[in-house]
Each structure stands twice: as structure tokens, then as C-alpha cells.
Amino acid sequence: MSLVIKKRGTTINSGKAAGAIALLSSLSLLAGCATATTPETPTSSAANNSGSASALDCSAETVSIQTWNVGASGAEDPMNAVAENYIAATGNLVEVNSVNVEVFRSQLPTYVSSNNPPDGLKWLAGSTSRGFAEEGLLLDVSDVWSEHMADFPAGLKALSTDSTGKQYFIPTNYYWWAVFYRPSVFEENGYSVPTTWDDFVGLAQQMESDGLTPIAIGTSGAEWVATAWFDYLNLRINGAQFHRELLEGKHSFNGPEVREVFEKFAEIQPYFDPNSAGQEWQAGLQPLYNKQAGMTLMGGFLPIPEEMANDIDFFAFPTIDPSIPRVEEAPTDGFFASANTDSPECTKEFFAYLATAEAQLKFIENSGAQIAANPSVPDDYYSELTRKGRDHLAGAADITQFYDRDSSQEFATPANAANARFIAQGEAALEEILSEWQAAAERVLAEQGN
């Protein structure tokens, strides 16, 4: 019975103790600063003799890392291998616990605000992480950045920095979004890669008359796939600054700018797979794999069957207004730590390892076309496709994350429904879609007290 009472107790505490969390977090931040200036004397020489970069003996203090997996893939969580390598190299202790991503998402507020949290947590860069950081719930990892991550791209550092200038996030890997296609299909039909919107719509039209489904897509249970189209159309028509402001609720979803987006959206809408709303995103890709569909807008995480590894390529979402610089979406994953962690120094020690090229290689090894955040990962570790993806992002004028990561989950759900519905139903439903979207956005803003 004690377990039961304890369990109940912690749940209540996580609510009632919310006020105390700020205090606790500032205490642990202080503790962090204090120890950072007085390096600990190593008590075990064994750990230091291993020749690794680890200067801190954490062999008696287990750092617990909570990660997640998307399940069903059958692939081993790369985090296990990363932890094993770290343990072998330093003698420090790390414990990895991996759960399904949905379980993780539902537990996340509890993880970060609990009095006995996992030390490190894997999550996505962007609004949710930033929100926790601004609430003072996350550990300041600025010294990991200054000591070990000086060569990381400035964009990733900005993404990991809170409003007071402190870093709270260790990026490990990111990917790009683009229009994917199979070069063999383009060759067989004599298509060329479109760079302008008119070429793009013309190509879709041509594909349709050639008996192909021009655009493969599945949004059942994954309506965010539809929102990628909105993101790109808005970025190409109204630019990054307007896009960010819109996602902060500073403009109307029923206003002239968004209507302009949907005018272009309507030009391509007839060319989407008509089954979009009834199939999941993976099923939605099958026609592309089977050469029954021409192209798809997708992130680099798309599963690439081995037999088509040499027959998949991508091009940047076409230009609509040449005066608007090319902006790309590059969602980034990484780690943060709870401010309530019992072992801030050992957690940061492990985070420093997570930032190394060696560790980051493990994260990108078996997970599609991912790019390591650490810029010193040698070129030959990447496939030709991934190198092209990296250059595709490096040449972009600005980088966004994705609708939900740039705004909030709450703001994203009405957007996802609106865009998935537009793809399925087209212009006939537009008025209803925009007014519902705007009303939903207003409700969210009112709730947030804006």
C-alpha cells in the first residue's frame, strides 16, 4: 500500500509543489555554478586513465536518461549504444529508459517538474522546450556549450538559447524537408525538376495526364503532414518573419495574407492523392514507392526501402515570389535536463559526450537521412542524399522548425485539421476552414491570456 500512497502523493505534489520548483531550480542552478568554478578532485584514477575527455568522476553517480521511441520500427534505440560507449570510455554510469513517444509526451510535464526527475530528457527543439526553459524548469547547460560546442552552427545555438541568453538544449541531430521524388520516374517520363511554382503545378498536371497520382500523401492520424504544405506556401509567399508572427498569433488566419496562401494551395490541391484523409502517412508514401505517384513533400525521416536507396532524390519547395529569400524547415532533436536533477555536473558531463561527433553518429546511423548537429562529423559518414540535404539547408536564408515546434502544440492542432481538410476537400470548404481556424486560434490565445 505504501507504493500507492506514494504514487498519489507525488502526483499531488507535482501540482502543489509547482511554486517550489522555481526555488529548487534556482538552487540547483546556483549549485551548478559553484561546482563549475571548483573542479572536483578525481577520486578514482581508473576513470581518468581511460584517455577520454571526461574530467569528472561519475562512477558512483548514475545519470538517468529518459528517451522515447516511435515503436514498431523494431530498431534498437541508438541511445543504448551511445550510453554503452560512454560507460566503456569513462567508467561513468548512465542508465537509459526508453518509452513510446506518446507515453513520453503525456509524461513530459511530470518528468521536468518532478522532485525526482530523470536527469536528462530527449526532446524536440522549439516551443515546448523553450517554454520549460522560460519557466526555469531546465538545467543551464551554457558551460557545456562554451567548453565543448564552440564550433556548432550559430543557428543551432540560437535555437538552444533562452531569453536570458543561457543555453538549455544540446542538439544532436536534425533533418530537412523537401519535395521527394524518384529520379527513374522523372527519367522515364521526361520530367525535369521544377524550380518555380508554375513549373511545379504544370508538372503535377502532366503527371496526372500520364496516369500518375501527382502528389502522394496520407494524413490519417498524422494531419501535421498537411501542415508542411501550409508552412512552405506561407514561407514562400509571405516570408519567414510573417510566418513567425502568424504562428505567435499576431495575424489573422482569415486575413488577406493567409488567403493568398490558400489561393496557391488551391492550384495544387486537385493533384493530391484523393485518399489522403483515409490513410496514414506511411501508407500515403506507398504510391511513390510503387511508382504510381510522382512526388511528396516530406522530411528526411521518410523510410527509404533498400531497393530504392539509389532511386530517391529531392528538390527544394519551388519559389513563388522571387523577392522572398528561400527559407527551409529543419526540425532539430536533442536533450535537455531538469533543473531538479540530483546530479547536474554528471549530467552535463554526459551531455558533453552527447555533443561529440562519435555520439551523434550513433543517433544518425539508422534513422533515415538525419544530419548530426556536430559539424565535425566527416562527410563520408553521410550518404550522397544526406550531404545534399545538408547543403540544401546550409544555403537557406533562414531556418524554421515546423509549425508545431515554432508555435505550440495547442496552436498546431487546429492548423493540422484545417490543412488536412483543405487537401481532402479543397476550395469548397475554404470559408469554413479559415473561420474555424481563426476562431480556434483566438480561443487558444485567450486561454494563454494574450
Next chain:
Amino acid sequence: MRLFRGDRFAAIVMLGLPLLFELVWVMWPALQSIGISTLRWNGTSEPTFIGGENFTNLLSDPLFLTAITNNVKWLFVFGILSVLGGLALALALHEQIKGWKIYRTAFFAPIAVSFVVTGFIWKWMFAPTGVINTGLDAFGLEHLVTNWLGEEDVALWSIVVAATWRQVGYIMILFLAGLKAVDLSTVEAATVDGANYWQRLRHVVLPALAPSTATVVAVTVIDSMRTFDIVWSMTQGGPFNTTQVLSTLMWREAFGNYNLGYASAIAVIILLLTLGFVIVYLLRAIPKDTK
């Protein structure tokens, strides 16, 4: 065979333990939800007390209205289909027609499959190129081929079909148990008096089945109001929120959007609706049986 010396001691242990579990795991969290439903709280920051604001916001939230309408549609269609289907199966199998044991097992088997798995099986069948559409196509019924889970007017009913498929066997077993208790001599007497099948069913069998019916209706109402797993596994409330029910909306608000106060308000409404239906029904149904 007696484990306990005194009846009183046995009663205290046997009733006390479940009561304790009920208090700790059911009553206390339920009361807590009521408390949280008066807060604006994201799970990490300081909660703000806002009184009944979550409830007034719900009333103007079109998604909540969609969800509650879907629950009501679900309650009636799923309820009527599964109760009538279960009753019909029970009556047919009670006659011990040839091979009734096989039929009984076959109809009851889906209950061994969880709602989540049921959802996955049917999602696969309802897929645009799934067995249902390819089957219709093969039989020359192309005009019936539909995007079962992708059309907003069809998706909810597709899920109801899947849920009913699983529930019918369960209801059948409840009614079969009830039919065993029907006094055969009254049925025979009615037959001798010249009552036909429908008259016997209407005036003899159904009244005798009333206690089972009360259980069946209560179970069905509760299952309808709390339905979650099958909707979640088949559509997650989509396409475009058209299959949202109260529990999926609650889940999304709580664990997607981290609006724990708002989600708790939905939980409280589910609780009140379920209790309301069940209490009213049992008050009407049970005294009649016990007289």
C-alpha cells in the same frame, strides 16, 4: 471450506478491501479531477484558480459540441445495434440450433480482442485499398467503394461498426446467461395458451430478462460514454476532428496540449453524463425486478 470464522469479519475483509481500492484508485482521482477542472494549469507552472471558466469555455468550443454530439450518436447507434444484435444472437443460440456451441464461440471470440487491436484490424480493412474496398470492387460494386475512415460523414459510422462487431458477442453472453433463468414452464404455458413466438417473446421472455437488460443497458451506456481506445487507434479523432468523442478530446487537451484544467472539465462532464444515465436508468429498472 470456511476461510473465516465470523461472517462479520469475512464481510469486512471482502468488502473493505475493494472499498479501499475503490477509494484510492477511483474516488480520490475522480475528486481530484473535479478540483483540477477549476484550474488553468499546464502541469508545470503555478496553477491558477479560475472557477467555472473551463466549463463556460467548453460550451462555446465547437470541438466540444462535435465531441458530445458524436458521443450521443455513438450511444444510440452503437447501443441499439449491439443490444438488439446481442439479444437476437442470444435468442437464436438459446434454441440450441445445430452447431450452437460453435456459433457461440465464434460470436464471443471478438471480445478476447482488445478495442485497440479491434481498431487496428478494422483500420486495415477500411483502408482505401483494404479488403473491404477491394472486395466491393471484385463483386462489381465499385460505386460503393468509399474512403471509409477519410470521409467526414462516414468515418464515425465505420468506427461504430468495428466497435459493435466486438460488443455484440459480449451482450449475447449476458443475455444468454439471463435466458437460462427464464422459467421454461411459463413459456410452455404461454405456448399451450396459443401465444405465438413474438407474443411469447414480448410478454414472457423479455419481462423475465429485465435484470439482464438492466445490466446490459448500464454496461452499454458506460462503454459508449467512455469510448476511447477504438477511436484513437482508428482515426485519433480525425479526419479534421469529425470523429472526436469526449474522451479523445480530453486526451488531446491533457497530453497533447497540456491543458490539464480544461481536460479535467471534460472528464467531469463525462463522469456526470455517465452517472446521470446510469442512475436514472437503474432507479427505473431495478425496483421493478426486486418487487
